[in-house]
Structures are given as C-alpha cells and as structure tokens.
Amino acid sequence: MEYNSKNIEKNWQEYWEANKSFEPSEDFTKDKKYILSMFPFPSGRLHMGHVRNYTLSDAFARYYRQQNFNVLHPIGFDSFGMPAENAAIKNNADPKEWTYDNIDYMKKEFKTLGFSFSKERELATSDELYTKFEQGFIIDMFEKGLLYREKGLLNWCPTCQTVLANEQVIESCCWRCDTQVVKKDMNQYYFKITNYADELLDDMKKLEGGWPKQVLTMQENWIGKSNGLEFDLYLDDESKAKLGNNFEKFDVFTTRPDTIYGVSYTALAPEHDIVTYMIDNSLLDADTIAKIKEMKNSSSIDRQKEKSGVSLGINVIHPLTKKLIPVWIANFVLMDYGSGAVMAVPAHDDRDYDFAKKYDLPINAVIKPKDGELNLEKEAFTDRGILFNSGEFDGLDSKKSQYNIIKYFEENNIGRKTTNYKLKDWGVSRQRYWGAPIPFIHCDDCGIVMEKKENLPIALPSDVEINGEGSPLENHPTFKKCKCPRCGKDATRETDTMDTFVESSWYFLRFCASKANWEDEAFSKEQISYWMGNGGVDHYIGGIEHAILHLLYARFFTKVFRDLGYLDFDEPFGRLLTQGMVLKDGAKMSKSKGNTVDPDELIEKYGADTARLFILFAAPPTQELEWNDSGVEGSYKFIKRFFDRSSNAKKCDAKPSIEHSSLSKEEKFARRKVYDALVRANDVYNERYTFNTMIAGVMEAMNALNAQKNEDVWSEGYWILTSIMEPVIPHVCWEISKEKFELKNLTKQKVLEEVFVEDSITLGVSINGKARTEIEVAPDAQKDEIIAMAKDAGAKWLEGKTIVKEIVVPKKLVNLVVKG
RNA sequence: GCGACCGUGGUGGAACGGUAGACACGCUACCUUGAGGGGGUAGUGCCUUAGUGGUGUGAGAGUUCAAAUCUCUCCGGUCGCACCA
Numbered sequence: 001m002e003y004n005s006k007n008i009e010k011n012w013q014e015y016w017e018a019n020k021s022f023e024p025s026e027d028f029t030k031d032k033k034y035i036l037s038m039f040p041f042p043s044g045r046l047h048m049g050h051v052r053n054y055t056l057s058d059a060f061a062r063y064y065r066q067q068n069f070n071v072l073h074p075i076g077f078d079s080f081g082m083p084a085e086n087a088a089i090k091n092n093a094d095p096k097e098w099t100y101d102n103i104d105y106m107k108k109e110f111k112t113l114g115f116s117f118s119k120e121r122e123l124a125t126s127d128e129l130y131t132k133f134e135q136g137f138i139i140d141m142f143e144k145g146l147l148y149r150e151k152g153l154l155n156w157c158p159t160c161q162t163v164l165a166n167e168q169v170i171e172s173c174c175w176r177c178d179t180q181v182v183k184k185d186m187n188q189y190y191f192k193i194t195n196y197a198d199e200l201l202d203d204m205k206k207l208e209g210g211w212p213k214q215v216l217t218m219q220e221n222w223i224g225k226s227n228g229l230e231f232d233l234y235l236d237d238e239s240k241a242k243l244g245n246n247f248e249k250f251d252v253f254t255t256r257p258d259t260i261y262g263v264s265y266t267a268l269a270p271e272h273d274i275v276t277y278m279i280d281n282s283l284l285d286a287d288t289i290a291k292i293k294e295m296k297n298s299s300s301i302d303r304q305k306e307k308s309g310v311s312l313g314i315n316v317i318h319p320l321t322k323k324l325i326p327v328w329i330a331n332f333v334l335m336d337y338g339s340g341a342v343m344a345v346p347a348h349d350d351r352d353y354d355f356a357k358k359y360d361l362p363i364n365a366v367i368k369p370k371d372g373e374l375n376l377e378k379e380a381f382t383d384r385g386i387l388f389n390s391g392e393f394d395g396l397d398s399k400k401s402q403y404n405i406i407k408y409f410e411e412n413n414i415g416r417k418t419t420n421y422k423l424k425d426w427g428v429s430r431q432r433y434w435g436a437p438i439p440f441i442h443c444d445d446c447g448i449v450m451e452k453k454e455n456l457p458i459a460l461p462s463d464v465e466i467n468g469e470g471s472p473l474e475n476h477p478t479f480k481k482c483k484c485p486r487c488g489k490d491a492t493r494e495t496d497t498m499d500t501f502v503e504s505s506w507y508f509l510r511f512c513a514s515k516a517n518w519e520d521e522a523f524s525k526e527q528i529s530y531w532m533g534n535g536g537v538d539h540y541i542g543g544i545e546h547a548i549l550h551l552l553y554a555r556f557f558t559k560v561f562r563d564l565g566y567l568d569f570d571e572p573f574g575r576l577l578t579q580g581m582v583l584k585d586g587a588k589m590s591k592s593k594g595n596t597v598d599p600d601e602l603i604e605k606y607g608a609d610t611a612r613l614f615i616l617f618a619a620p621p622t623q624e625l626e627w628n629d630s631g632v633e634g635s636y637k638f639i640k641r642f643f644d645r646s647s648n649a650k651k652c653d654a655k656p657s658i659e660h661s662s663l664s665k666e667e668k669f670a671r672r673k674v675y676d677a678l679v680r681a682n683d684v685y686n687e688r689y690t691f692n693t694m695i696a697g698v699m700e701a702m703n704a705l706n707a708q709k710n711e712d713v714w715s716e717g718y719w720i721l722t723s724i725m726e727p728v729i730p731h732v733c734w735e736i737s738k739e740k741f742e743l744k745n746l747t748k749q750k751v752l753e754e755v756f757v758e759d760s761i762t763l764g765v766s767i768n769g770k771a772r773t774e775i776e777v778a779p780d781a782q783k784d785e786i787i788a789m790a791k792d793a794g795a796k797w798l799e800g801k802t803i804v805k806e807i808v809v810p811k812k813l814v815n816l817v818v819k820g
Numbered sequence: 821g822c823g824a825c826c827g828u829g830g831u832g833g834a835a836c837g838g839u840a841g842a843c844a845c846g847c848u849a850c851c852u853u854g855a856g857g858g859g860g861u862a863g864u865g866c867c868u869u870a871g872u873g874g875u876g877u878g879a880g881a882g883u884u885c886a887a888a889u890c891u892c893u894c895c896g897g898u899c900g901c902a903c904c905a
Contacts, residue, residue, distance in 0.1 A: 171902095214824050214900080221823070221901055228905080254905060267905095304903060332903040342905045350821090351903055422904055547900080617844075618832060624898090626832060631845055637858095638844085693834065696843035703843095764839035769886045771839040773872075796872070807885050812838050817885050 003643040005607025009731040022116040028530045030070040035061040038542030039076045042102035046109045048582040055612045057541045058115045062727035063685045074511040075117040079124040081500045084434045088466045095434045113608045125503035132457035133522035135439040139450045146192045156184035162430045190425040197421045210575040215547040224422025228255035231415025239314035253338035257405040258398040261390040262345040262366040267330035269340040270295040295331045307355045353380035428499040433472035435497030443484035443491040505557035528567045535574030544578040580624040609729035610636040616691035646736045649718040653742045656712040666708040671755045673704035674717045681724040719745045764813035765790045767797045790814040
C-alpha cells in the first residue's frame with residue numbers, strides 16, 4: 001500500500017472526533033497531567049509559530065495519555081482585542097462576526113493538524129458566559145480593595161485611542177502599533193498588583209528548575225525591588241517663606257545611605273509638586289520655566305541623551321551636617337519612582353557626577369577604595385570602600401555602614417528603612433469596544449457602585465458604530481443609561497472595557513470546569529485542586545514574548561484567587577517551556593517580509609504528520625527553528641519509509657516474545673537500537689524535551705531494523721517505535737497500529753534489560769587522553785584483564801615509555817598515562 | 821551601561837566531564853529505474869608525504885588522568901531591561 005497522507009489523516013481525524021478520544025475523565029482518583037499551550041488570538045489563520053506551539057503540547061498530551069494519565073489538553077481563543085475593532089473600521093465588519101468566523105476557521109485548521117484538544121472545553125474569552133464569570137471576579141476584587149479607580153498621568157496611544165499599561169509601553173512606543181505614547185491625565189482602574197510585589201518575587205524560588213532562568217530574571221528585573229533609606233529633607237526658613245509656607249520638606253530615597261555625607265545638592269523631577277507650585281506662583285523666571293517645560297515634554301528617550309537641569313534657588317538642610325544644600329531640577333529624576341526626588345552624591349554616583357560636572361556643583365568624596373588612590377578626575381567612584389569625612393561613621397566598610405546609618409536615622413526619628421519597586425499597579429481600563437465591560441456604575445449620590453452579580457454579564461451592545469474615534473460604548477445611545485443598584489436613581493454605566501490580559505490571567509482555571517458545571521460556575525474548587533494540584537499546569541508551552549506581561553499577570557491572579565478563597569495554591573504554572581521563533585532565511589516569518597510558509601499549504605502538500613515531524617526534528621524546542629524546504633521533504637520521506645517498511649511486521653495483538661540469545665549479531669543490534677530509542681524517548685518526554693534527539697534515535701533504530709530480516713524483531717520494533725512516534729506523527733502511527741496491532745501498542749512500553757546485555761564491549765584506548773585505538777572485551781572483564789589488553793593494543797605508542805597511571809571507565813574507555 | 825543565553829562541518833544540529841560531528845539536509849560518485857522524480861550503495865570537518873599520520877568545538881589561560889562540556893579573561897552574536905536614585 002502506498003502512503004497516502006490525505007486519506008489516512010482524514011480518517012483518523014474523523015475517528016478521533018466521533019470517539020471523543022481526547023476528553024479528560026472525571027475520575028479524580030487517577031493521576032493527572034495538565035498540558036497547556038498559550039491560547040491564540042483569533043487573527044484568522046494559524047501561522048508556523050502556532051503550529052510549533054501546539055505540536056509541542058500535543059506531543060506531551062499524547063505521550064501522557066499513553067502512560068495512562070488522565071490528561072487535560074484544552075484550547076480556547078483569546079478573542080477580545082483591538083484587531084477585531086480595526087478590522088471593523090477597515091472593512092466595516094462586525095467585530096463579533098469577524099472574531100467568530102476566524103475562530104471557526106482556526107478550529108478547522110486544528111483538526112487538520114490532528115491536535116488532541118478536548119473539544120468539550122473549548123472557549124472564547126469574548127463569550128458572554130466567560131465575561132459573566134470574569135465580571136464576578138472583578139467585583140470580588142473591588143470589594144477586597146484590589147481594584148481601584150484613580151486619576152493619574154497615563155500612557156495614551158493616540159493611534160489606538162486608548163490607555164496602555166506600563167508593561168505595554170516599549171521604548172516609549174505602543175507595543176502594538178509602535179506609535180509614540182503620550183501622557184494623559186485621566187481616570188483609570190488599577191489592579192493592586194504592587195500588594196503582591198514581594199510575593200511575586202519570593203515565589204519565583206518555587207519556579208526555579210521548572211521555568212527558564214531567563215524568564216525568571218526578566219520578571220525579577222521588572223519587579224525591581226531595592227532596599228534603602230528614605231528620609232525627609234527640610235527646607236530652610238528662607239526657602240519656606242519663598243514657597244509661601246506651603247511646603248516644609250520633601251522626602252528622598254537612596255540605596256546608598258553610606259554616601260550620605262557626600263550629598264552636595266538634591267534634585268527634583270520636573271513634575272514634582274514643589275516645581276508645579278513654583279511655576280504656578282511665578283516664583284521662577286520665564287527662562288527657567290521654559291526649560292522645565294521642555295524637560296517635561298521631551299520623551300524618555302530624549303531625556304536620556306543628555307543630563308540637564310536648573311537651580312530652583314531654594315535650599316534644604318542636610319539631616320546630619322545641618323549644612324545648606326541647593327535644590328535643583330534634573331531631567332534624569334523620574335516622578336514615578338520613589339518620591340520623585342533624589343539626594344545627589346556626585347563623588348559616588350555616575351549620574352550625579354555628570355550633572356555636577358556640567359553645572360559645576362561641588363563633588364564631596366566620602367568613600368575611598370580599600371586599596372589604591374581615590375581618583376575623581378574622570379568619573380565617580382561607585383564601588384564599595386571605606387568611609388571618611390563621614391563623622392562617627394569614618395573607617396567603616398561602606399556596605400556594612402549602610403546598616404549603621406539606617407539604624408542611626410531610625411533611632412533619631414529622621415528616616416526609615418524602605419523598599420522601592422519598579423513595578424507599578426496594573427492599569428486595566430481601555431477606552432475601546434471589543435473587550436469585557438467593567439461592571440461598575442457611577443451614581444451621583446453613591447459614587448462608584450458595583451453591578452449586582454445576578455445582573456451579570458454586562459454584555460456588549462451589538463448596535464455600535466465603530467469608526468476609530470473615541471470609545472464606541474461612550475458614544476452608544478443607551479448602553480450608559482442605567483439605575484444605581486444601591487439607591488435606584490438614574491446613573492451612568494462605566495464605558496471602559498478591560499485590558500485583554502485580564503481574560504488570559506485566569507483562562508487556565510476555567511478549563512478545569514467540565515460539561516457538568518460549565519454553565520453554572522467558572523470552576524469548582526474540587527476541579528481546580530485536582531487539575532491544578534501538584535504544581536499547577538504540568539507543562540505550559542508558549543512564546544517568550546509573554547515572559548513579563550501574561551505570565552506575571554497570571555501569577556498575580558492566582559495569588560488573588562487564593563486570597564479570595566477560590567483555590568489554595570500559589571503558583572499556576574509548574575513547568576514552563578518557552579519555544580523559539582520560527583525563522584526563514586534568517587528572519588522571523590512575517591507577511592511584510594514575505595518569508596512565511598502557510599501551514600495549510602504545507603498540509604495540503606505533505607500532510608500534518610510531515611509538518612509536525614519536521615518542526616520537532618529540525619531543532620530543540622527552546623531554540624529558534626530555521627525553516628528548510630528540503631528538510632521538510634526529508635521528513636516526508638522518512639514517514640513514507642516508516643509506513644512502507646511496516647509491511648515487514650506481522651499482525652499481532654501482543655508484543656512478540658523473542659529469545660534474545662538465539663539472534664544473530666544484526667538482529668541483536670536492531671533490538672538494542674529499538675530499546676535505546678525507547679529509553680531516550682522516556683527521557684525526552686520527562687526531562688529534556690529534545691524531541692530532535694528522540695526522533696534521531698528512532699531513525700537509528702529504523703536503520704538497524706532494516707539491516708536484518710527477522711520478522712519478530714521487525715514486529716517488536718514496530719510495536720515500540722509506533723508507540724514512541726505516535727505523539728509526533730499520530731495519524732500514520734494509528735494507521736500502522738490498527739493495521740498490525742489492533743491499536744493495542746499505543747500504551748506504556750516496558751524496557752527489556754536483556755537486550756542491553758552484550759557479548760562483547762568495545763572500549764576506546766587513549767594514551768595521555770588522546771584516542772589511539774580500540775579493544776573488544778567481555779562484558780564481565782576485570783580491570784586487570786582490560787588494562788593488559790589495552791597495553792597490548794597500544795604497544796606501539798607505549799614503546800620506551802613508563803606507565804604512571806591506568807584509568808578504566810566501565811563500558812567507555814581506558815586511558816593510560818605515560819611519561820618519558 | 822546592567823542582566824540572561826549562545827558561539828561545534830557547506831546547513832539544521834548530536835555529544836548530561838570519557839573515542840567530537842549521532843541523526844538529517846546538501847553535495848560527489850556509482851547502481852537501479854530509464855522524461856521528471858523515486859529507490860539503493862559508498863563517500864563527505866580540515867590538512868595530508870595518504871601512515872596504525874597531524875589537526876580540530878570563537879581566542880587565550882586554568883582545573884582534571886581526560887574539557888565542546890567546569891573556572892577565569894577577552895572577542896563576537898541574540899534577547900530582555902535601561903538615568904529605577
């Protein structure tokens with residue numbers, strides 16, 4: 001029979017669907033595996049990155065099913081978001097229709113790829129049912145004080161006409177459309193993620209080993225915890241008077257309290273309250289005000305180019321020396337970190353140094369190197385050293401003195417130990433249509449009032465006008481109109497919708513619900529503790545681009561849900577596998593570059609099995625995958641050979657038993673290669689994830705099988721190899737398995753130790769670590785015997801030398817160390 | 821600037837301190853089939869005076885009986901963060 005990928009694949013896809021082959025069991029006494037790939041946005045068609053992602057998760061899911069685990073391998077669509085609205089504007093389409101049409105198409109693609117997803121748990125986050133549960137959680141979070149509304153300076157993308165979270169601003173441009181982000185003062189809802197900063201940081205210890213180091217480091221940097229001293233700088237009387245006695249002090253934060261005696265000026269952010277007051281009350285000359293305005297308006301990139309500032313003509317009193325210190329504005333001081341004011345120590349900080357040099361401010365050294373001379377001619381000395389010119393702290397090590405100085409400040413009640421974070425609260429409201437409405441109501445009398453849970457979901461109206469100008473919900477004639485749930489008076493519904501990252505922060509929990517309670521609740525506690533027990537999602541697979549945003553938010557939601565009593569663990573994803581990008585001609589596949597390969601065309605030409613095999617064989621999952629058309633061809637040929645040669649196996653409903661000792665050398669070798677492949681496969685699925693080496697092992701076994709003719713060895717070989725390969729190339733393996741083995745071999749395979757027992761072993765012989773020759777020894781040969789043989793075989797290189805050391809590495813090699 | 825990862829044939833990549841280059845792609849020669857394509861056999865790091873030879877994992881040093889692998893310095897690349905006080 002000829003290998004015909006189309007018929008084979010179609011038949012099995014129908015079979016799996018008809019038999020509901022991939023639905024998880026509700027028997028919670030079985031051991032479980034929760035295999036999850038990051039769900040897609042329904043952009044319209046799958047790209048190769050998706051195919052790689054789901055091929056990986058499918059391999060895990062199918063493997064663990066064979067190992068008799070209860071496997072949950074669900075899929076859904078992250079279906080809210082801007083592209084649906086953009087399509088609406090561009091093509092005058094309905095965002096909902098656009099979205100659900102795309103979903104239908106992509107589901108068909110999933111089917112043609114043979115992915116073993118649970119069909120019963122499919123969802124789209126734009127489903128009203130999903131919105132209903134999500135809005136319920138939002139209300140709970142508001143009640144707990146984890147969601148609040150506040151006016152503030154926000155990142156606004158003029159193109160997308162919406163607010164962006166800090167995490168969505170990349171080099172001060174919009175993460176999606178690359179437009180320069182501007183600051184806008186407006187009301188916005190925030191999640192109190194900063195409450196969890198410490199826990200998000202500390203719990204990363206639990207993820208070590210399971211998550212890539214890189215991702216952990218990125219999150220750690222993002223949270224950006226730093227410990228230090230916070231203290232107040234008091235204005236002198238003259239300065240107070242100048243400011244109309246409206247200000248008495250401002251506070252500063254430093255991680256280098258050891259440099260406190262070196263403070264020679266202080267600097268405020270251009271947006272600082274004191275600066276605003278001085279501008280408003282004409283306390284600065286026009287020239288200065290113009291400079292400040294320029295600083296405020298320049299982008300953060302421009303701000304980095306060169307340090308600049310102006311003196312404010314006011315002074316503060318040094319907390320220890322009581323000397324007067326001038327107050328400046330500096331463009332490098334950020335309003336949104338610490339208190340927007342810094343103490344400046346030019347001698348021991350690079351930025352302060354540059355600034356002081358530019359404006360000719362004093363540079364007071366207070367730390368000297370432990371050895372060598374202090375030289376401040378060209379740059380600041382920022383290393384650890386010994387304190388001097390520092391009063392009672394003179395002579396102390398700079399690191400150790402930090403403790404003493406903080407203690408001194410605390411004892412004298414002039415400052416305190418503080419921790420600062422780069423992490424900001426997560427701004428979640430968006431001024432867009434295609435998102436989950438925030439279920440709140442504005443009442444003139446009651447303020448912000450939550451919708452009653454029985455009224456959820458607050459669904460999106462369908463009759464909206466989307467033209468890219470303003471918020472469609474804001475402009476909608478009736479959506480806004482409602483009654484206050486508390487007092488019953490006329491009130492206004494919130495028209496902001498939620499950031500789509502809210503949906504993806506809990507979808508993995510939703511998948512734990514089954515058909516039985518799907519409509520009634522988001523999930524049950526029992527379901528959650530079963531599927532998420534023992535370390536959460538067992539294998540979470542997706543792109544590294546989510547290292548911060550999605551993965552941090554999902555960790556945050558998990559901790560919040562725990563504190564709301566919905567679950568009782570701390571971390572959602574025990575093991576994370578971040579796949580590399582798919583490249584062609586050295587660049588990421590993209591439509592604009594014209595270097596894409598369309599999965600549908602590939603399947604049409606070669607079949608899904610070929611696509612899956614190539615993707616897993618071409619590179620280890622974490623590395624970039626360079627697309628190679630002749631490599632695809634090679635994968636196709638392998639499958640064809642694999643199928644053709646299955647005719648050498650006989651029909652049987654159990655693995656044939658074989659008398660190993662009666663076999664020829666080639667037959668024994670073939671068996672050993674088959675079991676080698678099995679051992680390697682188990683190792684790959686459980687530890688290493690290097691599917692390329694597993695497939696190579698199977699190819700080696702195939703080559704060895706082909707060098708002998710024993711039908712039982714062929715049959716046993718196919719019994720095992722189709723089991724190993726089923727997670728990779730499922731269609732052809734089910735076909736062979738049905739044809740030859742009544743589908744009975746797609747199960748856990750036992751490793752037979754007998755095939756590894758060999759008649760003789762080849763050992764390498766090295767002399768002084770250099771490989772020279774080989775010897776054949778009996779498996780049970782003693783060390784003395786082996787060394788004697790090695791000396792004999794290596795006589796040529798040993799002539800006239802003295803052996804000073806003899807090393808035997810069992811089953812590997814002999815190394816003789818010689819002198820002379 | 822800081823941090824993480826990486827550097828092995830013509831290419832993708834193997835080698836979990838123990839005979840570097842598994843497995844594939846590509847290429848060469850031959851056989852088969854005889855449009856094309858397919859299948860098979862052999863060869864394929866480099867240098868070679870062709871030896872049972874030399875050399876070789878970005879460069880250099882170190883640890884070790886033994887280093888692509890561990891340590892240090894440097895060079896190069898990828899990604900992330902970036903005036904975070």
